Amino acid sequence: MTLRKRLSGWLADAALILYFVFALFPIAWMVILSLKPTNQLFSTYFSFSPTLDGYRTVLGDSEGIPFVRFFVNSLVVSLGAVALSLLVGLPAAYASARWRFKGSENLMFTLLSFRFAPELTVIIPLFVLYQKLGLFDTYVGMVWVLQLVTLPLIVWIMRSYFADLTPELEQAALLDGYSRKQAFFKVAIPLVKPGIAAVSLLAFIFAWNNFVFPLILTSNEAQTVTVGALSFLGGDRPKYNLTAAAALVSVVPPLLLALTIQRYLVRGLSFGAVKS
Amino acid sequence: MTELELRDLRKTYSARGRPSVEAVRGIDLTLRSGELLGLLGPSGCGKSTTLRMIAGLETVTGGDILVGGSSVTARPAQQRNIGVAFENYALYPPLTVAENLAFGLKARRRADRGDVDRKVKEIAERVDLTPLLDARPAGLSSGQKQRVSLARALIREPDVLLLDEPLSHLDAAQRDTTRRELKRIQRDLGHTTILVTHDQEEALSLADRIAVMKDGVIQQLGTPYEIYDSPANVFVADFVGEPAINLLPGIADTDAHARLSDTLRIALPVPVTAGRKVIVGIRPEDLALTGADGLPARVVAHEPLLESGIATLALDGVERPLVVLTAPEVRLAHDDRVHVTADPHLTHVFDAETGDSLR
Numbered sequence: 001m002t003l004r005k006r007l008s009g010w011l012a013d014a015a016l017i018l019y020f021v022f023a024l025f026p027i028a029w030m031v032i033l034s035l036k037p038t039n040q041l042f043s044t045y046f047s048f049s050p051t052l053d054g055y056r057t058v059l060g061d062s063e064g065i066p067f068v069r070f071f072v073n074s075l076v077v078s079l080g081a082v083a084l085s086l087l088v089g090l091p092a093a094y095a096s097a098r099w100r101f102k103g104s105e106n107l108m109f110t111l112l113s114f115r116f117a118p119e120l121t122v123i124i125p126l127f128v129l130y131q132k133l134g135l136f137d138t139y140v141g142m143v144w145v146l147q148l149v150t151l152p153l154i155v156w157i158m159r160s161y162f163a164d165l166t167p168e169l170e171q172a173a174l175l176d177g178y179s180r181k182q183a184f185f186k187v188a189i190p191l192v193k194p195g196i197a198a199v200s201l202l203a204f205i206f207a208w209n210n211f212v213f214p215l216i217l218t219s220n221e222a223q224t225v226t227v228g229a230l231s232f233l234g235g236d237r238p239k240y241n242l243t244a245a246a247a248l249v250s251v252v253p254p255l256l257l258a259l260t261i262q263r264y265l266v267r268g269l270s271f272g273a274v275k276s
Numbered sequence: 277m278t279e280l281e282l283r284d285l286r287k288t289y290s291a292r293g294r295p296s297v298e299a300v301r302g303i304d305l306t307l308r309s310g311e312l313l314g315l316l317g318p319s320g321c322g323k324s325t326t327l328r329m330i331a332g333l334e335t336v337t338g339g340d341i342l343v344g345g346s347s348v349t350a351r352p353a354q355q356r357n358i359g360v361a362f363e364n365y366a367l368y369p370p371l372t373v374a375e376n377l378a379f380g381l382k383a384r385r386r387a388d389r390g391d392v393d394r395k396v397k398e399i400a401e402r403v404d405l406t407p408l409l410d411a412r413p414a415g416l417s418s419g420q421k422q423r424v425s426l427a428r429a430l431i432r433e434p435d436v437l438l439l440d441e442p443l444s445h446l447d448a449a450q451r452d453t454t455r456r457e458l459k460r461i462q463r464d465l466g467h468t469t470i471l472v473t474h475d476q477e478e479a480l481s482l483a484d485r486i487a488v489m490k491d492g493v494i495q496q497l498g499t500p501y502e503i504y505d506s507p508a509n510v511f512v513a514d515f516v517g518e519p520a521i522n523l524l525p526g527i528a529d530t531d532a533h534a535r536l537s538d539t540l541r542i543a544l545p546v547p548v549t550a551g552r553k554v555i556v557g558i559r560p561e562d563l564a565l566t567g568a569d570g571l572p573a574r575v576v577a578h579e580p581l582l583e584s585g586i587a588t589l590a591l592d593g594v595e596r597p598l599v600v601l602t603a604p605e606v607r608l609a610h611d612d613r614v615h616v617t618a619d620p621h622l623t624h625v626f627d628a629e630t631g632d633s634l635r
Contacts, residue, residue, distance in 0.1 A: 171360075176432065
């Protein structure tokens with residue numbers, strides 16, 4: 001190896017290390033913060049007596065804040081939103097990939113436009129509506145409103161997956177005597193499984209991280225972790241260590257999910273089983 | 277087996293804001309039971325649309341499709357019992373060859389497991405796939421994929437078999453063997469078959485009869501020899517034959533001759549009214565180089581291809597070059613003077629306006 005090559009290798013390593021420090025520092029800061037005892041919260045040096053009290057308090061419901069319930073709410077609402085979006089979105093994506101029907105492009109564009117309208121522009125009318133309809137602070141209401149986040153994502157990404165599949169596979173199935181529905185479920189769906197896995201994870205993360213909708217449209221029963229973690233900042237004294245612990249706990253589900261379906265993610269991104 | 281009949285079959289594509297396109301403009305065809313018909317034409321001539329209409333994958337704008345004497349036009353693809361070997365094979369990647377073959381049988385749920393296994397083995401034997409039954413499509417060569425695709429279409433015992441460009445993705449060596457096998461399998465099983473292709477060699481070697489298509493209309497229907505020996509118009513003459521036929525514009529003269537230039541005259545197979553504008557067609561293989569008599573020409577290029585040669589000549593006073601197939605021993609150099617003759621019985625003459633044969 002020449003000196004020049006070795007030098008550029010070192011430079012690349014150094015740049016990577018710098019980036020890791022930059023990227024991981026906030027997380028390290030959160031971890032440190034979550035391990036601090038309450039009386040040492042505002043010390044700026046790194047020596048303190050680490051304690052898991054923060055986590056115990058957050059998970060143990062002792063501050064009067066039902067964090068575990070928020071956590072379960074987040075799970076129910078996010079999984080529910082993804083499930084509903086898949087149920088509605090997969091057939092929609094397939095239909096729009098295979099057929100051009102009257103208004104199909106307009107419909108798809110409308111769906112996409114949900115993504116570029118800031119949530120804050122619709123949140124006040126939604127709040128009023130939810131109050132009137134009795135959807136305020138309910139699971140159904142949250143799952144429903146999160147469709148604005150998850151449905152466009154799933155429809156648009158899955159549409160391109162279906163478009164990449166040659167229609168000949170389904171046509172061959174039709175000739176064999178399968179119905180349209182069977183061709184969809186037995187031929188098309190299994191081939192886009194990696195895509196479904198990848199897009200479901202993305203949709204789950206977006207739903208899980210959503211802040212504005214639960215902030216305005218829930219109060220207690222259906223509140224999620226993103227809003228719930230902030231409750232520890234209220235009261236006479238902000239408890240940053242508890243907020244940090246709560247935030248770190250709330251990172252666990254998306255992280256676990258990402259790790260378990262990593263295999264599909266890679267396949268989902270390098271999809272090309274069918275020659276076209 | 278079964279007869280297939282197309283009656284005035286039409287397909288018009290219309291989209292809002294755009295002029296509608298007539299892809300297929302009234303096709304009449306009758307295939308005898310067990311016959312292999314080649315549908316030959318350039319891309320965009322409507323041959324694939326015709327195939328898809330027969331399969332039921334495309335709606336029919338007008339006309340009728342009859343399988344075994346009864347109309348299937350109104351039936352969806354699922355109820356037509358037509359087998360298609362798709363151009364891209366349409367094999368299901370996650371399944372093995374055996375599972376791919378069985379997949380087609382399971383839709384109707386009338387065959388039990390043992391029956392399915394037996395049929396898979398039977399068809400695999402027929403098309404030489406037995407050692408590959410446990411392989412997955414990704415691991416197969418194009419020729420093997422083509423055989424699986426064919427087996428998949430055949431396993432349901434379809435009334436009619438449709439082959440969509442079956443050899444187009446194969447390399448030259450595989451093409452030869454696959455072509456021979458296709459022919460053997462089709463003859464053994466006796467399916468009424470339509471082969472859609474843009475490759476004349478494929479059509480000529482496989483088909484009992486060929487329908488040459490252009491612009492959604494069948495230009496000529498006949499055996500390979502009929503198409504080659506007496507093309508119905510300039511398009512058919514030009515499309516079939518390799519190297520392509522020489523087409524020289526001229527003006528009909530008295531005594532069954534045509535004038536190609538002020539000095540050159542060529543004999544026609546039939547007398548044509550003097551003064552009529554014609555196109556004289558002579559295949560490169562029907563021209564011969566002679567010593568002294570014949571049409572004088574200058575050699576522009578000569579490509580020696582060992583078993584024969586292709587000479588490009590410039591006839592005196594004629595703009596279009598003339599291509600001649602030469603014998604292997606002929607040696608020609610640039611600017612050599614030669615004479616060339618054509619047998620009038622093998623010469624074709626077409627009307628310059630309509631392009632139709634005048635023979």
